[in-house]
Amino acid sequence: MRAILIESQGAAAQVVEASEEALLDGAVQLDVLYSSYNYKDGLAVAGAGGIVRAWPLVLGIDVVGRVTASADPAWSEGDLVVLNGDGLGEGRHGGFATRARVRPDALVRVPASLSPLQAAAIGTAGFTAMIAVLKLADAGVQPGDGEILVTGAAGGVGSVAVSLLAGRGYRVVASSGRMLEEGDYLRALGASRVIDRAELSATGGKPLQSTRWAGAVDVVGSTTLANVLAQTQYGGTVIACGLAQGADLPVTVLPFILRDVTLGGANSVDAPLALRERAWEALGAELNLTQLDAMTTTIGLAEALPFAAEILAGRVRGRTVVDVNA
Ligand SMILES: NC(=O)c1ccc[n+]([C@@H]2O[C@H](COP(=O)([O-])OP(=O)(O)OC[C@H]3O[C@@H](n4cnc5c(N)ncnc54)[C@H](OP(=O)(O)O)[C@@H]3O)[C@@H](O)[C@H]2O)c1
CATH class of the missing domain: 3.40.50.720 (NAD(P)-binding Rossmann-like Domain)
Structure with missing residues (x-):
């Protein structure tokens, strides 16, 4: 897998090739389609204190992916899922990677009205x-x-x-x-x-x-x-x-x-599953997708490193999707 990783405390974030088996654990395995860029991701990529609490760590507080295998019966191969917060990119491996393994506790199905890219654009x-x-x-x-x-x-x-x-x-x-x-x-x-x-x-x-x-x-x-x-x-x-x-x-x-x-x-990281499902259902039903598309910019994985300076300086408009496969 390819990922943005911080190897150890104080080390710089970098794009690496890593062994999925050696690095990841979690009951639900995903092919990551997209992540997104939030202010907190900017802080983590820039090495600001107080965000990352475990090393080595794959960054990225959001993940949108397709299930490839699941030890949890609630999820099956092919399901499109979204996970925001829940410690991703802080204490658990996150979404700036081509593969992810996540716990099912906060996992939500992508509403049928949204494409995976739109779900990532919504993000945290x-x-x-x-x-x-x-x-x-x-x-x-x-x-x-x-x-x-x-x-x-x-x-x-x-x-x-x-x-x-x-x-x-x-x-x-x-x-x-x-x-x-x-x-x-x-x-x-x-x-x-x-x-x-x-x-x-x-x-x-x-x-x-x-x-x-x-x-x-x-x-x-x-x-x-x-x-x-x-x-x-x-x-x-x-x-x-x-x-x-x-x-x-x-x-x-x-x-x-x-x-x-x-x-x-409002706390997105620890929101309970019922609130997550309610919020995503409402997003799928209410959000003006023409406006969402107009506020979305997409960058590749390597571009996520220099992008931290942009978001921390308040120069970013709307939402930025990270296409982890680009
Ligand atoms: N509670 C949660 O779970 C949760 C979830 C997501 C984000 N957040 C927090 O919410 C904040 C915004 O996140 P975001 O992802 O929307 O970040 P963002 O895209 O970078 O937007 C932050 C906006 O705040 C304004 N701003 C920046 N510096 C400012 C300053 N010194 N004084 C006044 N306004 C300033 C700017 O808007 P203008 O240019 O329009 O003024 C900037 O675009 C961050 O603090 C983030 O940590 C919390």
Whole structure:
């Protein structure tokens, strides 16, 4: 098999030929068709601390593949499957490889409406966006309640969240640091307005500000999330998905105790199987595939090494698929 591997702690990620038998274990064996590139993959490829926790390790937090053999009776040769997170590319061998062996606990069938490439384009980012949208809806946020904010909108999670929310009839405001370059792109995904992320990122914002949002999907964290919470209307819900600006959250309790704001989270890595199946079923039914295709770029396995610098610098639009056989 061919794979992007980190041999030992501190070693650089590289493309290698490896012995599948010697390296991999897991009840379900796959021919990998595609993986995808997420912010976390950029961190892992670049050797940032805190992501990879076992060595040697095949990177790639997503895998889409065809089952070639399974010790688990739930899966048969030929099944098309998708696995997001579940420790792939962190503590278990991941999807930047031509072969994978995975545990069945978090494995989901690719919905019939999606091609393997589209399932990979959705990947962890799109799966996380869907979880966030489901959580907003479950919290009672309705399309008529007011504007829904999506931060980091031109990135992977943000792009899919804008598309999904607009598809459900919400009035979506996209916040981006690339308003000029990506404004048309975000409006084409369904954003009714695009705002400059500088409006939201200032430090020292008041704990309660004029209300603007009925809900929000935030991938940015830090002072941005603090300001978003301070601007959320009575009874609104904000789902925190990421930390592109920072992991800190300088807030007071005032938005919670005076405006009944709810702050929820989305975790794609440890999502239980029932939530995975619900999210993938909804993605298969709802996601606008013309928009998905338009936001997708495909790269080969070797290109995944230099690509880390691009995603970490915030220069990537939408979703990037890794064609592991190219
Ligand atoms: N909870 C989970 O399970 C889960 C799953 C997937 C991702 N995540 C997290 O969600 C975040 C986004 O992931 P992604 O895959 O969508 O990454 P991505 O494609 O790189 O998108 C991140 C976007 O955030 C914005 N951004 C970057 N740096 C920023 C800064 N300093 N301040 C404000 N905005 C900034 C940029 O959008 P604009 O150019 O439009 O401003 C960028 O495109 C990451 O922190 C990732 O770790 C979490």
